[in-house]
Amino acid sequence: xxxxxxxxxxxxxxxxxxxxxxxxxxxxxxxxxxxxxxxxxxxxxxxxxxxxxxxxxxxxxxxxxxxxxxxxxxxxxxxxxxxxxxxxxxxxxxxxxxxxxxxxxxxxxxxxxxxxxxxxxxxxxxxxxxxxxxxxxxxxxxxxxxxxxxxxxxxxxxxxxxxxxxxxxxxxxxxxxxxxxxxxxxxxxxxxxxxxxxxxxxxxxxxxxxxxxxxxxxxxxxxxxxxxxxxxxxxxxxxxxxxxxxxxxxxxxxxxxxxxxxxxxxxxxxxxxx
Numbered sequence: 001x002x003x004x005x006x007x008x009x010x011x012x013x014x015x016x017x018x019x020x021x022x023x024x025x026x027x028x029x030x031x032x033x034x035x036x037x038x039x040x041x042x043x044x045x046x047x048x049x050x051x052x053x054x055x056x057x058x059x060x061x062x063x064x065x066x067x068x069x070x071x072x073x074x075x076x077x078x079x080x081x082x083x084x085x086x087x088x089x090x091x092x093x094x095x096x097x098x099x100x101x102x103x104x105x106x107x108x109x110x111x112x113x114x115x116x117x118x119x120x121x122x123x124x125x126x127x128x129x130x131x132x133x134x135x136x137x138x139x140x141x142x143x144x145x146x147x148x149x150x151x152x153x154x155x156x157x158x159x160x161x162x163x164x165x166x167x168x169x170x171x172x173x174x175x176x177x178x179x180x181x182x183x184x185x186x187x188x189x190x191x192x193x194x195x196x197x198x199x200x201x202x203x204x205x206x207x208x209x210x211x212x213x214x215x216x217x218x219x220x221x222x223x224x225x226x227x228x229x230x231x232x233x234x235x236x237x238x239x240x241x242x243x244x245x246x247x248x249x250x251x252x253x254x255x256x257x258x259x260x261x262x263x264x265x266x267x268x269x270x271x272x273x274x
């Protein structure tokens with residue numbers, strides 16, 4: 001009997017050495033959001049970044065949507081093309097044809113040379129039904145009517161109807177979030193906040209909750225108290241942007257609902273997910 005117990009005990013020890021650590025080991029489920037795709041491994045907001053996120057089993061890809069001079073929706077984070085392409089100037093000064101001539105991959109690594117800035121429609125056509133899509137309306141104040149353009153693209157594909165919250169729209173521009181919510185009321189929406197989230201009042205949380213389902217702050221302000229208050233307002237809290245395992249672990253300890261990360265491998269929903 002002792003020998004059997006010893007073998008069983010040693011087997012458990014051996015298995016634990018080769019089991020990947022998980023943020024959800026205690027049963028906590030954390031939504032894994034690939035920030036601009038798996039942008040720690042690939043050039044952000046490109047199809048290769050979204051492919052990598054899907055390969056790494058992220059729950060969502062996060063994309064930044066802006067509008068070209070000729071009214072086409074494209075995925076790029078900065079309001080200029082300077083940092084992530086071989087071009088210069090404002091996104092809104094390019095036509096779609098012009099902006100897709102730019103190289104959006106070489107800045108990250110020569111193996112990504114020739115990657116293009118994808119259109120919003122290209123992304124949702126490729127990934128709907130395969131992975132969740134978190135859509136950020138980036139600087140919508142620069143692009144009048146962008147909310148309608150996004151809503152129309154989703155409606156054309158019947159993506160404006162409830163489907164396990166697999167499409168979410170968010171923005172730092174909260175007026176834009178409200179406009180979008182009115183256009184596609186069945187799609188969950190989120191408000192993005194920076195360091196000012198640390199000082200949010202209960203009255204502000206209640207106001208956000210009247211049109212938003214998610215309160216998504218900088219990870220630097222997340223505390224147990226903030227998480228509890230957001231939950232009390234009946235919203236989820238997804239924190240951004242994780243770039244280390246330590247940061248992911250800290251947010252998990254605070255029991256956030258989602259983690260937005262450049263490195264999906266830092267966030268596990270369940271043992272063996274990655």
